[in-house]
Amino acid sequence: TIALQHGAHGVGRRRDAAMEKWRAYGLGQFVHWGLYSIPAGEWNGKQYNGAAEWIKSWKEVPATTYDSLMYQFNPTKFNAESWAATAKQMGVKYVTITTKHHDGFCLWPSKYTNFTVANSPYKKDIIGPLVKAYDRRGIDVILYFSIMDWHNPDWRYDIKTREDSVAFDRFKQFTRNQLLELLTLYPAAKGLWFDGTWDKSWVKQAAFADSLEKEMRAMRPGLIIGSRFRADEYGKRHFDSNGNMMGDYEQGWERKIPEKITDVHGNDWDCVMTVPENQWGYSKIWKGHIKTTDELLEMLAKCVSLDGNFVLNFGPKPDGTLRTEELDLAKGIGAWMDTNSEAIYNGEYAGLVKQDWGYYVKKTGTNKIYMLVFNVPVSGALNVVLPSRTAISKVYDLGGPGLSYVPEEIGTSTYFIHLKQQTFKRPFVLVLETADNSKNSGAQYQKAK
Ligand SMILES: C[C@@H]1N[C@@H](c2nc3ccccc3[nH]2)[C@H](O)[C@@H]1O
Numbered sequence: 001t002i003a004l005q006h007g008a009h010g011v012g013r014r015r016d017a018a019m020e021k022w023r024a025y026g027l028g029q030f031v032h033w034g035l036y037s038i039p040a041g042e043w044n045g046k047q048y049n050g051a052a053e054w055i056k057s058w059k060e061v062p063a064t065t066y067d068s069l070m071y072q073f074n075p076t077k078f079n080a081e082s083w084a085a086t087a088k089q090m091g092v093k094y095v096t097i098t099t100k101h102h103d104g105f106c107l108w109p110s111k112y113t114n115f116t117v118a119n120s121p122y123k124k125d126i127i128g129p130l131v132k133a134y135d136r137r138g139i140d141v142i143l144y145f146s147i148m149d150w151h152n153p154d155w156r157y158d159i160k161t162r163e164d165s166v167a168f169d170r171f172k173q174f175t176r177n178q179l180l181e182l183l184t185l186y187p188a189a190k191g192l193w194f195d196g197t198w199d200k201s202w203v204k205q206a207a208f209a210d211s212l213e214k215e216m217r218a219m220r221p222g223l224i225i226g227s228r229f230r231a232d233e234y235g236k237r238h239f240d241s242n243g244n245m246m247g248d249y250e251q252g253w254e255r256k257i258p259e260k261i262t263d264v265h266g267n268d269w270d271c272v273m274t275v276p277e278n279q280w281g282y283s284k285i286w287k288g289h290i291k292t293t294d295e296l297l298e299m300l301a302k303c304v305s306l307d308g309n310f311v312l313n314f315g316p317k318p319d320g321t322l323r324t325e326e327l328d329l330a331k332g333i334g335a336w337m338d339t340n341s342e343a344i345y346n347g348e349y350a351g352l353v354k355q356d357w358g359y360y361v362k363k364t365g366t367n368k369i370y371m372l373v374f375n376v377p378v379s380g381a382l383n384v385v386l387p388s389r390t391a392i393s394k395v396y397d398l399g400g401p402g403l404s405y406v407p408e409e410i411g412t413s414t415y416f417i418h419l420k421q422q423t424f425k426r427p428f429v430l431v432l433e434t435a436d437n438s439k440n441s442g443a444q445y446q447k448a449k
Pocket of ligand 1: 032051053054195254272280
């Protein structure tokens with residue numbers, strides 16, 4: 001191994017209560033809201049073909065004109081309680097909210113810059129009411145913060161000259177000031193989701209970022225910070241020069257999901273996902289494929305089955321209301337969660353052979369295994385292979401009270417569960433209770449004929 005001062009500071013999963021709670025969330029909500037929500041991907045009648053929250057980077061958009069959008073920010077219909085109520089009904093256990101995106105506009109009245117809600121017609125703090133509304137419903141709040149800040153004149157993409165270095169030192173102090181300010185103003189926040197940390201200027205700040213992370217953790221014991229915040233002294237990000245993950249969970253799964261358990265290296269992780277292909281901030285026109293409720297439920301199931309959390313993005317409108325398509329998805333996911341959320345919350349990788357019909361989730365600390373079924377075979381028979389000397393002792397359907405199954409044993413710890421009906425409109429969940437049958441515990445199952 002390589003001697004590192006600023007690499008990973010722990011190996012393996014955090015076992016404290018705050019992280020165990022994070023590990024159990026299963027489903028989260030991301031909220032991207034800011035000045036970019038006003039142009040919504042359009043400028044002078046032309047469509048920006050990137051992600052709407054990146055419109056300031058478009059050469060057709062003069063930075064000063066973009067920044068004067070601050071004087072139009074007045075979300076008269078914003079109601080933190082209604083956003084939180086929608087999220088509650090959807091069944092999310094945590095929310096990640098943009099405090100400052102790459103454009104540098106702050107949704108809280110920071111005293112370290114004028115580029116905040118305080119100087120907009122709206123005037124009021126947005127973050128405080130959101131933290132309160134979500135927290136009091138038992139939904140934990142994580143604050144998203146972009147290190148890259150296109151508004152701050154001291155931001156640099158790289159540090160080449162003495163002047164760059166002097167400016168970036170000011171920028172580092174500004175960043176530290178804002179982060180300590182956020183932790184002070186919003187003590188209920190459970191973590192920070194860092195973004196905009198890929199440029200050379202920040203990648204060169206291994207020592208500074210490491211000491212800032214230590215300072216924030218000391219200020220807020222239990223604070224959860226992901227792998228995207230800092231680089232080690234050799235410029236390695238997410239995983240240090242010895243291959244160990246920095247931070248408490250892997251933040252590499254942006255709009256993508258791991259395929260198999262070895263892809264996650266035994267770490268905690270979250271997948272952050274957009275409804276359209278790649279729009280985080282509100283975009284008037286959603287081009288390309290828009291994910292349906294069932295597609296998103298399958299992504300959720302896949303993430304939880306591989307030890308991760310699935311975080312679905314919402315891009316509220318400039319007036320502060322949520323767009324219809326997102327409200328409909330929240331309702332559809334919520335309706336499914338009303339019946340099946342016990343297969344999502346406190347779920348983990350079951351360690352079973354993956355089958356085509358869907359995903360296994362094991363309830364942490366129990367021998368209860370859920371079968372989240374998305375693909376019913378034409379045979380109607382779901383194949384289940386358990387570790388040897390393990391037997392199925394009971395199978396029942398979460399959705400249909402009294403709908404239980406007697407599995408057919410077709411080999412050692414190998415079964416078919418014969419579904420009773422052929423057509424299913426929605427994904428459904430079967431609960432497997434297993435027992436050790438090394439002493440042939442007489443589990444209730446049919447002998448193969
Ligand atoms: C969570 C997501 N991360 C930001 C982002 N910026 C990127 C630049 C290059 C490649 C991927 C990016 N994701 C997106 O704007 C959104 O905030």
